[in-house]
Amino acid sequence: xxxxxxxxxxxxxxxxxxxxxxxxxxxxxxxxxxxxxxxxxxxxxxxxxxxxxxxxxxxxxxxxxxxxxxxxxxxxxxxxxxxxxxxxxxxxxxxxxxxxxxxxxxxxxxxxxxxxxxxxxxxxxxxxxxxxxxxxxxxxxxxxxxxxxxxxxxxxxxxxxxxxxxx
Numbered sequence: 001x002x003x004x005x006x007x008x009x010x011x012x013x014x015x016x017x018x019x020x021x022x023x024x025x026x027x028x029x030x031x032x033x034x035x036x037x038x039x040x041x042x043x044x045x046x047x048x049x050x051x052x053x054x055x056x057x058x059x060x061x062x063x064x065x066x067x068x069x070x071x072x073x074x075x076x077x078x079x080x081x082x083x084x085x086x087x088x089x090x091x092x093x094x095x096x097x098x099x100x101x102x103x104x105x106x107x108x109x110x111x112x113x114x115x116x117x118x119x120x121x122x123x124x125x126x127x128x129x130x131x132x133x134x135x136x137x138x139x140x141x142x143x144x145x146x147x148x149x150x151x152x153x154x155x156x157x158x159x160x161x162x163x164x165x166x167x
Contacts, residue, residue, distance in 0.1 A: 030137055036098070038137040039111035040149050042157055046164050048082070048101035048108045054163045055084055055099075062159065064089050069120040086156055087118065094118050095152065110160070112136050112152045 030038040044051055059065050067087040076083045081098040088095060096113040116133035134140060140148060 036111060036113045036135075038135050039098075039113045040136050040152075041109050041111050042153075043102065043107050043109055044160065044164065045107045047106055048099060050164075051099055051108045051110070051160070052082060054160055058159055058163055059086075065156070067094055067118050067120065088115075088151070088155070092118050095156070097156075110157070112149065115148060 046054070065086050067085060068089075078098075081100050084097045084099070086095040086097065087093070093115050094117070095115050097111060098113060099108050099110045101108055114133050114135045136148060137145060
């Protein structure tokens, strides 16, 4: 009887694991509304204007964070957000992010929205596929999503925090 109960609980646990990593985590990672409901967020304890300056200075100090063959990219204001594009040279991908002020606390939210292949005027036409844009917390599987978030934290967020702490 004990052996049967252990087997049933094991099957349920394994089933829950696959249910969570296959589907449920996406449901809980995304909000219901908004322009980017599945973005991953971090709160940076600095005003928005300072974070914009920090990101622009960071991109000047680390030109590898700018997409190649494109002029130095500055922030683009869109309604309440400032959009920034970073670049991963190791995978030739662009990283779509935005920042928005949190007026109540004097901090700023930065969001990782999507990752997509880098295309420029030097990319052969047969290699261009605009359908390869993948939104974080929606288009990746569970483990690849965690890997992309960790990569962003290590390559971008950590540099931003170091720069702010060094001011």
